[in-house]
Amino acid sequence: MFKPSVLLLTVAAITTSVNAAEEVNVYSYRAPFLIQPMFDQFTQKTGVKVNVVYADKGLLERLQNEGQNSPADLIMTVDIGVVHDVKTRGLSQPVTSELLEQNIPQHFQDPDNHWFALTSRARLIYASKDRVQQGEITSYEQLADPKWQGRICTRSGKHNYNLGLIGSMISHHGEAEAEQWLTGVKANLARRPEGNDRAQIRAIAEGQCDLAIGNSYYFFKMLNNQENPEEIEWAKQVTPIAPNQQDRGTHMNISGISLAKYAPHKDNAIKLMEFLSQDEAQHMYADLNQEFPVKAGVQRSELLQSYLGDFKQDELPLVKIAETREAASKLVDKVGFDN
Template sequence: MNAKHALLAGLAFSTFGAVAQAADEVNIYSYRQEFLIKPLLEAFTAETGIKANVIFSKSGLLERLEHEGANSPADVILTSDVGPLHDAVERQLVAPINSSTVEENVPAQYRSKDDLWVGLTARSRIIYTSKDRVEPGEIQTYEDLADPKWKGRVCTRSGKHSYNLSLIGSIIEHKGEEQAEQWLSAVKDNLARRPQGNDRGQVKAVMEGQCDVALGNTYYYGKMLTNQEEPEQIEWAKSVNLLFPNQDGRGAHMSISGAALAKHAPNPEAAIKLIEFLTSEQAQKMYAEVNYEFPVRPGIEWSALLKEHMGEFKADDINLGDVVKHRATASRLVDKVGFDN
């Protein structure tokens, strides 16, 4: 553990230590940003009377849990992607979420088969296409990105990023490792530039003509289209069409933000109540409105922006546990084909 993480661990003890055994408290380690999580926690406290203590961090939370061990004050782990949930399982940092409410609220594809994590919101990894240079229907599947016709026309962030490892993992699960490697190598040959930046940066590159198609998560479109602080991002969003791939086959690849119950949770009952609340109709509506993500709970109305710009689409219904188990293999393939070089 580096000095920064050691300091943060100390802060966790000082923040949570005095209340860790209180029945009306729940302690949260969150990778998700405060602007999204704070309103949900306030609503949870208003409904249940349980105080929610939370520490936000972009990194280091799993390392902190490992360091704290059985003395950890953490009850719940919130993540912005399925990758850290898988890592938490691999590091044996979580316990089963035994809740019939969670099982009823969240479809099986968005839950760990052994109940060690649960999805809270969903997003699709889609293909952004130039309105000016790509005709509708010209590209229809992830596999099409490997077609030589797209040579010098594809942009993406690093193949090692969790979002792309998840997509590659889905191709491994559906097509096998050999075909996934062939696909990844062919996509690398079609790149317009070395993988770089974030998902918004790929859309910017499309608008500027550096490439014609790009991979990106759906919720970034909403963030760009409504970004009044950086209005140039509105123009980035307006320059592209949104393509949900593989609509005549398995459907568009999905991923999640999610939650897990900490292995040594001092307040497990309160923790389960929080996770159940986050899958409730009230919380799912809040998620959908604030961050332009899809509710995982069926029947929850999408935000107006999603309904207007994304419409109905076919989602890949494979269990994400069967996808995320291929992360290490996906990472190895990224290195093997020199994707990021």
């Protein structure tokens, strides 16, 4: 059976009566409320119990330390960099599945089938409704324009989400031009990078800056946050912008899943992977989490669609962005972005 460790934040309690042998063990960086409904539905349909360890750090190190004795069947992560790390550290194994190949676009999966995206999210520009005119900014490149000096907020340049964006700039423009761009963005910061993506939206609402960079699903979950009405008011004061619609499209990142190298319940693990890639689970991701489904033909949430419509997405293979992460991190240090 699956035994929790000191890294355990929450163990999913699944009440469905099942045979103890019919189970699958998941190590997850994703928070419980984002994925537990899908696991419950999977158990209801298949009778396979999903045991989960949730943690915000240390899971890959745990896997390494456990080695062949690890009980983990699946690793769920956010951000292409972390997904890629699972493979490069030798913690995953390839999956042969026609269903996964069919459901998930090629640029959202590993060429060697070590990881697959389950959802995507856009790295948006947020603009003050009062202080930024419609159409005044339409691309990531324009964030370096001196007209925005002292008007931009963002979280740390070293955060995985920003490293992904910087990595995409390196992939599209080359390292030298990306450095010039990042230097320009730094010069335009209204404050030292701090907080999370929601904090950047709040900073615009409070007048600390006029533009910010943030993931799409944070904004849409803020608009629905009945437990904290302040977040609703903050979100209503900004306009979400999907950049680069006239050229390559908006940078996208993912949540992903990998089959653990020594998965003891491999068949059940692949069964869960396939379930999460199909229409029912993809609809749940869209409606409950305000994330973008990766399976073609699955509708986005009405709220998300009403704000962004059918915008153009950058289809650069994410593995290329993952491979630039080290260079992106060095650029952040080189330009002193977080100083």
